[in-house]
Amino acid sequence: MPKKTKRKPVQAMEVTDGVDVSLLHRMIPCREKQIQDIYALMGEPWQHTVPSIYIYGHSSCGKSLVLENLMTCLEYPYVNVNCVESYLVTIIFQEILRGILDSCSKSSHVEFNLPKKCDNMNDFVRHLKEMMDVLCVEETVYIILSKADRLREKDPCLLAGLLNLQEQTSQNICVILEAQVTWDKFYGSVSGKAPCVVHFPSYTKDELKTILCFLRPSDASNDFYEQYIGILLSVFFIACRDLRELQHLARLNFPIYYAPVKNGIALESNHHKLWKNIEPHLRDALRTVHLGEVSSDEWTQLHYKHCDVDEETGVIAPFVGKERRSALGNVELPLYSKFLLIAAYLASYNPVKTDLRFFVKSAGKHKKTLKSLKKNERLSAHLKGPKAFPLDRLMAIFYSIVDDRVPPSVSLFSQISTLVSLQLLARVGHEDQIDCPKYKCTASLDFIQSISRTVEFEVMRYLFDFI
Structure with missing residues (x-):
């Protein structure tokens, strides 16, 4: 077994074996406290650390980034298992054993044959203990x-377990759980x-501004780009606080904001003209935030191919032509998912009593009278x-609006779950129901109309508020 050299105890801002922990504070801004807390719980490699750490927070708040950089910079042996990809317990056990073997066998130069089967917790504990004894692992894994x-x-x-x-x-093993829910959800x-x-x-608004300023292009000044990020957050901060989504929006819309300055039509200090130029595009992007209807390249191509630039004012006219409307309508959804979404919109905005009128062919013609509805149903459903x-x-x-005969299947009902994950449908009530x-x-109604045009369905004929 090779001789291991002990590392000297360090403070949070000192250098450890050539690795400066404070470098992580500059690489990952606005997460200094979390880096300090996790590093304090880990301790030194030869010390017995805490048995388990639970890290939680909303998506895109730096959990995985901090963990991966800590393990990489400090050169600790570790294995990272995604519980979504490893959907079976046996796969989780095998991935942990394989990852530890790959991480620890490089320094020990000892071969160990992984077990072919590891079906339960007792076998996993036995194989793990045997492997770490053979590899003579002394550092915390x-x-x-x-x-x-x-x-x-x-x-x-x-x-x-x-x-x-x-x-x-x-x-000397430490298990780190990374999740989005609080630890109270696991108590039962x-x-x-x-x-x-x-x-x-x-992230707060100021922290998001600090992080997004790292995307500044080389040809833009700091003050000018900070001004742009401030405008972007003033529009999107209430509707979206996901860092990845904001980074995507900042990268897409900055060329439009910078175009008048780049063309020499406006100065960087001309805030009013720059805001007038970018405001229609931000409003247009706000309607489709989180949907991801088109990619960054398609978005840029659509805007710059069809947008007109006024040479006197430097204002770029927003693209609202036929191609833009078709881009909204051609969302990458299966055919039956589009009909499910249309059916969900009709069920959300039509009173229950009107289903017989709209979707039963032998129901005959009925006049739209207010007496036939309850008092709370007389107002427009689109207002409520x-x-x-x-x-x-x-x-x-x-089944009434689809022309083909569609047998009930698992794939059909799974498309409803997909629409929920895309935030086009919302689940109401308890999850255990x-x-x-x-x-x-x-x-929105505009989105449903664009979807209906792709399947040649006249949705306005089936909405009670518009007949």
């Missing part, structure tokens, strides 16, 4: 389980010692917003 929310769906004994892995194996299924909890709060509807009503409307779930449509 970190097991990172990203997307740990999925572990709540597994056997409760799995999570309890992983949290107590250090005690069961008598090895986990017994034993609770892990050390580290919270990653959402979408209403919840049960799943059976959605499927009944779907599986007998008759309720939904409501969150898409």
Whole structure:
């Protein structure tokens, strides 16, 4: 076994074996406290650290970035397992064993044959202890389980066994769980010692501005780009606080904001003209935030190919032509998903009593009278917003508007879950209500009209408010 050299104890801002921990503070801004807390819990490589750490926070708040950079810069042996990709317990066990073997066998130069099967927690603990004894691992080994929310769906004994892995194996192992929910969500299924909890709060407006300023192009000044980011956040901060989405929007819209200055038509200090130039484009992007209807290259090509630039004012006219409308309509959705979305919109905005009139062919003609509806149904449904509807009503409307005969199948119902994940449908009620779930449509009328044109369905003829 090669001789290991002990590292000297360090403070948070000192150099450790040529690695400056403070470098992470400059690489990952606005996360200095979280880096300091996690590094303090880890300790030195030869020391026994805490058995488990629970890190939680909303998506795109720097959890994975901080963990990966800490492990890489400090050169700690670790394995990172995604609980979404490793959807079976046996796959989780095999990925952990394979990752630890790859991380620790380089320094020990000892061969170890991985077991062919590892089906339960007892076998996993036995194989892990045997492997670490053969490899003579003395440093702390970190097991990172990203997307740990999925572990709540597994056997409760799995999570309890992983949290107590250090005690069961008598090895220097630390399990780090990375999730988006608070630790309270695991209380019902986990017994034993609770892990050390580290919270990653959402970025504030000032922190987002600091991070987004790192995207500044080389030909733009600091003050000018900070001014642009301030305008961008003033428009999108209320509707979107996802860092990835804001980075995407900042990268797409800056060429439009910078075009008058680049062409010599406006100065960087001419805030009014620059705002007049970018405001229609930001408003247009605000309608489709999170949808991702087109890629960055397609968005840029559509805007610059069809936009007109006024030479006197330097204002770029927003693109609202036929190609833009067709781009909105040609969302990459399957055919039946489009009909499901149309059916959901009709169920959200039509009163229940009108289903017989619109979707039953032998119902005959009925006049639209206010006496036939209740008092709370006489107002326009589009003014009050979408209403919840049960799943059976959605499927009944779907089968009535689809020309083909569509047999019920798992793939058809899975498309409803896809629409929920795309935030075009919203689940109403408790998640454990599986007998008759309720939904409501969150898409706008313009979006539904563009979807209807692609499938040649006249949706306006089936809306009670417009007949």
